[in-house]
Amino acid sequence: MDIGVRDKTVLITGSSGDLGRATAKVYAQEGARVVVTYHNNETGARQTAGLVAEAGA
Secondary structure, eight states: OOOSOTTOEEEETTTTSHHHHHHHHHHHHTTOEEEEOOSSOHHHHHHHHHHHHHTTO
């Protein structure tokens, strides 16, 4: 799938939760630079950041 985000930066608010994590992972797989944010769930944000890194972003 090519959604046209390669080499673009995306900010995913709520990326420490399930939906935000899934969204961040898809953007990372599509070649975007992903900014991971969180309010209270640092552990979830770190998990998301790990998935984003594994996907190559």
